[in-house]
Amino acid sequence: MKPAPFEYEAPSSVEEALRLLADPAIETSLLAGGQSLVPALNMRLARPERLVDLGRIEGLDAIRDENGALCIGAMATKRSIERSALVAQKQPLLHEATGHIAHPQIRNRGTLGGSMAHADPAAEYPAVAVALDAEFRVIGPSGERRIAAADFFVTYLTTALAEDEILLEVTFPERPAGEGVGFAEICRRHGDFAMAGAAATARLEAGRYQDARIVLFGVDATPVRALSQEERLRGEVPSEALHAEVAAAIGAGLEEPPGDQHASPEFRRQLARTVSKRALEAAVARAAKA
Ligand SMILES: Cc1cc2nc3c(=O)[nH]c(=O)nc-3n(C[C@H](O)[C@H](O)[C@H](O)COP(=O)(O)OP(=O)(O)OC[C@H]3O[C@@H](n4cnc5c(N)ncnc54)[C@H](O)[C@@H]3O)c2cc1C
Structure with a gap:
């Protein structure tokens, strides 16, 4: 058509x-x-x-370091993020997640801001933004405002952006020393939207969890933060058994995973367990080496 x-x-x-x-x-x-x-x-x-193309506005695609924070313009393409040494160094979780988005042709054109504003529940970037406490700088007729990632994704394909606002930039705060990150998703074919995915961060002190964060996508209308399981990990010694228990509780605790031709709600619960465990284990393995 x-x-x-x-x-x-x-x-x-x-x-x-x-x-x-x-x-x-x-x-x-x-x-x-x-x-x-x-x-x-x-x-x-x-x-x-009418379409208003943002592609000719200079500077909206900048990727820069601002006092340790990583600021990425809304029009930065996924390809430029994937290829940026600054992103890889400062925000390895964002870097790793980018490689999972669609195909190179789509990453060549698709932008960070487009993915955030579109707010597809199965998209990688919204979950990464929540996991990393990103902040959204937006502008409207009455000026600029900043929105925390936790408040930006409202429901299916809906954000806190007003109809007359433009997303300008997303800021990812500097990560604490010693943090490890992990990312996992499961799709039917490489490049498809994920049926379920998870982004995780972990920090250890004397071999115990100091803090952890686990955010899932593809399993509800917005990214889902596993708050109670994050809390449960604090002070614990990482182990296979602990991670299996936490992942099982995350799957069981999902409110209403969507069902479609690719995955039933029950299958998505299973996938949520699998990706949570994989992402957490990857984060811990990296934290232990940090
Ligand atoms: C075959 C295929 C597979 C895909 N697989 C994945 C995947 O696995 N994971 C994934 O995350 N995405 C996937 N996508 C989507 C892709 O990542 C898109 O690039 C992304 O969703 C939208 O970004 P865009 O720059 O193309 O935005 P556009 O399509 O141009 O815009 C999307 C929406 O955002 C609004 N918007 C855009 N920029 C702004 C702004 N600065 N301020 C306010 N509103 C704005 C637009 O008005 C529009 O409503 C896939 C797409 C295709 C075609």
């Missing part, structure tokens, strides 16, 4: 993009890499009257 007709604008500044977005006379959508929006237009699931 072909999209319904639409107007196209490619402003060269954020101010101009905001002005176009705020026009109440014409229904407008922002266009980033187009890897989610264009299929939706082609299937006529989305029918905006």
Whole structure:
């Protein structure tokens, strides 16, 4: 199918993009890499009257270090994130997760901001953002504001962004020394959206968990943080048996995993156990070496 007709604008500044977005006379959508929006237009699931392409705004794709924090512009492509030595060094979890997103052709065009704003429950970046306490810098007609990752993902394909706001940048705070990270997902074929996945971080002190974080994706409408199991790990000595118990409790504790042609809710619970355990074990193994 072909999209319904639409107007196209490619402003060269954020101010101009905001002005176009705020026009109440014409229904407008922002266009980033187009890897989610264009299929939706082609299937006529989305029918905006105008697209405002963010691709010509200079500087929106920057990847920079700001006093130890990693700041990534909304228009940075997944490919540039995957290839960035700064990302690999400062945020290995983000780096590792990027390699799991779709295929190289999609990563060449798809952006960090597009993935966050689209908020697909099976997407890797929202879970990574929650695991790493990322912060979202957004701008609207009344100025800028910052939104914590924990508050950004509201429900299925819905974020805290207002219709007249633009996501400018995502900041990933500097990681504590000695932290290990782990990532695991299960898909039917490499490059497909995951049926379930998990991102984890761990820190050890004298061989015991000082803290841990486990965030799942693909198992609910938004990323799911396993708060009670994170708490349970604190002070414990990592072991296979402990990780199996924690992973089982995470699977059992999921509220309502979705069911579709790829995985039933019960199968997703099983997958959630498997990816939680794998991600946690990878994080601990790296923390032990850090
Ligand atoms: C075959 C296929 C497989 C895929 N597999 C995966 C996968 O495994 N994991 C995964 O995470 N993704 C996957 N994707 C989606 C892909 O990662 C997209 O790149 C991503 O979802 C959207 O990014 P984009 O830059 O293309 O955004 P677009 O498609 O251009 O936009 C997506 C939405 O975000 C809004 N938006 C974009 N930028 C901003 C901004 N700065 N501020 C406010 N709103 C904004 C747009 O208005 C639109 O509503 C897949 C896509 C395809 C086609």
